[in-house]
Amino acid sequence: MNPARPELVPDASQSRAEMETLQREVAAAATFDDDFAFDPAAVSVEGGASLAEERPLVAGVDQAFLDDDRAVSAVVCLRGGEVVERTHAVTDLSIPYVPGLLSFREGGPIIDAFAALEATPDFVVFDGSGRIHFRQAGLATHLGVVLDVPSVGVAKNLLCGRVDGDVDGRPAGWRAPVVADNRVDAPDGTVLGYAYQSRQYDSNPVINPLYISPGHRVSAETTVNLVERLCAGYKLPEPTRLADAYADECKEQA
Numbered sequence: 001m002n003p004a005r006p007e008l009v010p011d012a013s014q015s016r017a018e019m020e021t022l023q024r025e026v027a028a029a030a031t032f033d034d035d036f037a038f039d040p041a042a043v044s045v046e047g048g049a050s051l052a053e054e055r056p057l058v059a060g061v062d063q064a065f066l067d068d069d070r071a072v073s074a075v076v077c078l079r080g081g082e083v084v085e086r087t088h089a090v091t092d093l094s095i096p097y098v099p100g101l102l103s104f105r106e107g108g109p110i111i112d113a114f115a116a117l118e119a120t121p122d123f124v125v126f127d128g129s130g131r132i133h134f135r136q137a138g139l140a141t142h143l144g145v146v147l148d149v150p151s152v153g154v155a156k157n158l159l160c161g162r163v164d165g166d167v168d169g170r171p172a173g174w175r176a177p178v179v180a181d182n183r184v185d186a187p188d189g190t191v192l193g194y195a196y197q198s199r200q201y202d203s204n205p206v207i208n209p210l211y212i213s214p215g216h217r218v219s220a221e222t223t224v225n226l227v228e229r230l231c232a233g234y235k236l237p238e239p240t241r242l243a244d245a246y247a248d249e250c251k252e253q254a
Contacts, residue, residue: 004148008106012094023137035217036150045238055080059121060239064247073113074247087116103142130213146218151215
């Protein structure tokens with residue numbers, strides 16, 4: 001799977017000003033409305049083989065780091081509960097982590113992993129932010145636009161924006177909008193995504209919510225519904241949970 005918009009591929013050699021300009025171009029090219037062919041109700045990580053044939057192909061993306069200079073980027077594709085394909089790439093990292101510029105550190109390695117993928121996913125779940133981003137172009141949006149694939153970002157921490165509600169101690173299934181504040185290139189109050197409590201456990205009452213936002217070609221409301229359907233008894237959606245495990249497996253073998 002190769003870039004559909006190669007001119008928007010993140011370039012780690014650019015200056016910070018050039019990176020931020022590119023992110024604004026990505027945000028302008030992104031679609032934050034539903035634009036996909038699959039039935040959202042068919043998205044699931046459950047069901048037998050006969051049901052799996054009717055499920056969309058969902059890819060999860062995550063990374064592990066061999067050291068400060070190299071990353072393992074992993075992609076795991078699921079149809080229903082069945083793993084259809086796994087690919088990975090070991091790639092040099094060009095720049096350190098800078099908040100808001102994650103796609104320039106990790107985007108190239110992830111694109112290399114997608115280049116090895118034979119299947120074409122219907123939907124991609126990234127471990128990182130999408131529209132919940134200073135310039136509305138987090139990792140999931142940047143790569144979703146570059147690959148032109150419906151995508152969602154699932155982050156463990158809130159990068160920017162504000163949640164309409166208290167996030168502490170919420171029950172499983174709770175959700176609240178994340179709206180733009182003065183740190184975001186969007187009108188104040190724009191819904192960027194949602195805080196979503198995927199799981200809560202009696203043994204550990206302090207489970208933080210996920211921060212879910214559109215990457216590309218999916219609306220904010222739909223992203224939460226899709227991620228809810230992909231959580232199989234764990235806090236994280238199954239595609240990224242399996243991608244995380246696969247990245248660690250590849251790291252041990254590297």
